[in-house]
Amino acid sequence: xxxxxxxxxxxxxxxxxxxxxxxxxxxxxxxxxxxxxxxxxxxxxxxxxxxxxxxxxxxxxxxxxxxxxxxxxxxxxxxxxxxxxxxxxxxxxxxxxxxxxxxxxxxxxxxxxxxxxxxxxxxxxxxxxxxxxxxxxxxxxxxxxxxxxxxxxxxxxxxxxxxxxxxxxxxxxxxxxxxxxxxxxxxxxxxxxxxxxxxxxxxxxxxxxxxxxxxxxxxxxxxxxxxxxxxxxxxxxxxxxxxxxxxxxxxxxxxxxxxxxxxxxxxxxxxxxxxxxxxxxxxxxxxxxxxxxxxxxxxxxxxxxxxxxxxxxxxxxxxxxxxxxxxxxxxxxxxxxxxxxxxxxxxxxxxxxxxxxxxxxxxxxx
Numbered sequence: 001x002x003x004x005x006x007x008x009x010x011x012x013x014x015x016x017x018x019x020x021x022x023x024x025x026x027x028x029x030x031x032x033x034x035x036x037x038x039x040x041x042x043x044x045x046x047x048x049x050x051x052x053x054x055x056x057x058x059x060x061x062x063x064x065x066x067x068x069x070x071x072x073x074x075x076x077x078x079x080x081x082x083x084x085x086x087x088x089x090x091x092x093x094x095x096x097x098x099x100x101x102x103x104x105x106x107x108x109x110x111x112x113x114x115x116x117x118x119x120x121x122x123x124x125x126x127x128x129x130x131x132x133x134x135x136x137x138x139x140x141x142x143x144x145x146x147x148x149x150x151x152x153x154x155x156x157x158x159x160x161x162x163x164x165x166x167x168x169x170x171x172x173x174x175x176x177x178x179x180x181x182x183x184x185x186x187x188x189x190x191x192x193x194x195x196x197x198x199x200x201x202x203x204x205x206x207x208x209x210x211x212x213x214x215x216x217x218x219x220x221x222x223x224x225x226x227x228x229x230x231x232x233x234x235x236x237x238x239x240x241x242x243x244x245x246x247x248x249x250x251x252x253x254x255x256x257x258x259x260x261x262x263x264x265x266x267x268x269x270x271x272x273x274x275x276x277x278x279x280x281x282x283x284x285x286x287x288x289x290x291x292x293x294x295x296x297x298x299x300x301x302x303x304x305x306x307x308x309x310x311x312x313x314x315x316x317x318x319x320x321x322x323x324x325x326x327x328x329x330x331x332x333x334x335x336x337x338x339x340x341x342x343x344x345x346x347x348x349x350x351x352x353x354x355x356x357x358x359x360x361x362x363x364x365x366x
Contacts, residue, residue, distance in 0.1 A: 004045065005116070007031040008038045008052035008064065009082065014105070018051060018082075021109045022116065035059025039067055047077060049119045051103075054083045054094075062097045069098035069176055076180075078119040082107075148332050149281055150187040155328045156277035157186045163317035164273075170313065173269060177237075182270050185242035189249045189274050192222025219259045222246030244268040249275050252309045264311075272311045276302065276318055279309070284329050295326045 005022055009015040010033045019029045030045070032038050034056045041047070050068065052061040059067075061081050068077050080101045081094050091102055100122070101115055161182060165174035193201060196218050200211045207215060226243040230236060248262065248271030255263030257275075267275075283298040293301070299322055306315040318325070 004028045004030065004047045005049045005051065006038060006041060006045075006047045008033075008035060008050060008056070008061070010034055010053065010056045014053065014082070017109075018112065021112055025113055025116075027116070035061065035064035035067070038064055042068070042077070048123050049078045049080070049116060051080045051082065051116075054081055054090075061099075062094065065094065065097040065099050071176065076123060078123055080115055080119065149285070152281050152328060152332050153186050153189070153274065153277050154183050155332065156280065156325060157273055158183050159321050159324050159328070160273050160277060160314065160317055163321045164314065167320075168313045168317055170269060178270075181238050181241045182245075182273060185238050185245060185270075186274055186277075188222065188226065188242045189245045189278065190218060190222065191225065192218035192220065192246060195221040216250070216258045219247050219250055241270050245270050245274050247271070249278055251275065253311050254308045257309075267311075272314055276310050276314050279305075280318070280325060281329075295322070295329060 005027050007015055007018050007022075007029060009018070009031070012033075015031045015033070019031050022029045030041065030047075032041055035052070036059045038050065038052065039059070042050075050064075052064055054061040065079050065081070068079060078100045079098060080103055081099045082103050082105055083090060083094075084105045094102060101118065103112060103115055158179060161174050161179035164170045165179070168174075196215055200207065200214055203211070223243045223246045226239055226246055230239040230243055245268070247259070248268050251257035251260065251262045251267045251271060252275070253264060253267070253272070255261050257267075280298055280302060283293045283301060284295060286292045299319070302310060302315060302318060306312045
């Protein structure tokens with residue numbers, strides 16, 4: 001019927017009443033007695049809606065909200081806080097911690113069900129992620145050599161976000177929302193290739209200068225297509241990031257990239273992140289124009305590109321996480337089912353011109 005619901009309350013009477021009403025309405029309900037147990041349950045059980053008491057021993061509802069929001073999970077968790085008070089100050093505190101809605105005790109069962117139905121409507125917006133991926137797969141289907149390129153790019157970008165959030169100049173910019181958005185929208189980085197003729201997109205040999213100029217247009221085509229939708233919904237942050245990534249993921253840190261020749265911080269952070277993961281995947285997978293390089297060779301090439309092709313801070317984050325990249329690379333081949341990322345804590349709790357070798361230079365994704 002809907003996503004599972006987790007009820008968190010140390011009062012067994014309240015917990016039983018909430019669970020009974022939701023179960024009667026057809027929901028799958030699991031109950032725990034405090035925030036610690038809730039986090040343990042959420043770590044291995046995908047849950048769309050959490051209904052939590054405010055005041056609990058060990059870990060209260062406010063801190064539970066904060067912990068949930070500090071995770072980048074494969075899906076959004078909607079949190080309803082149960083409270084015995086309805087003061088504005090308390091609600092502001094709850095919203096700041098990450099709560100989505102409130103229910104004042106004692107509550108009417110009808111209001112409980114309506115609050116849950118509101119949550120369901122909000123969670124239905126997650127279908128945008130499925131739509132995004134379907135659109136991206138449609139574009140990728142014209143270039144079958146890439147295997148599970150989109151899935152790997154998603155996983156690589158999430159790993160980089162975690163490292164950048166923990167230790168980098170961008171730690172304040174890489175919020176859980178940023179990481180979630182880049183995971184959702186990164187598959188659209190090459191959506192503009194739908195506008196590239198098959199004769200160029202699927203050409204087994206090197207492109208002529210004229211053909212490469214046409215190939216380069218996929219960045220602008222993709223950004224324009226997403227931008228047209230963004231014009232109708234200018235507040236949609238995921239469309240803004242998708243447009244940024246599509247346009248800027250072939251820019252280079254030294255300004256020698258395309259389509260705009262941006263340099264340094266003028267390139268959106270999302271584009272700088274995808275630039276590295278896209279190149280890493282292109283280097284380490286077989287394409288019609290090249291064999292796959294080893295993981296170690298990819299490290300060598302990316303390190304050589306620090307400050308030229310890539311943001312040095314992002315290269316440093318990549319080097320700290322390179323064993324995780326290698327693990328993803330080795331497990332996510334075209335014959336292996338996509339790996340769904342588990343919740344990842346973002347915060348600690350409280351290739352022309354890459355080198356002189358033409359064969360290596362030609363490994364950069366167009």
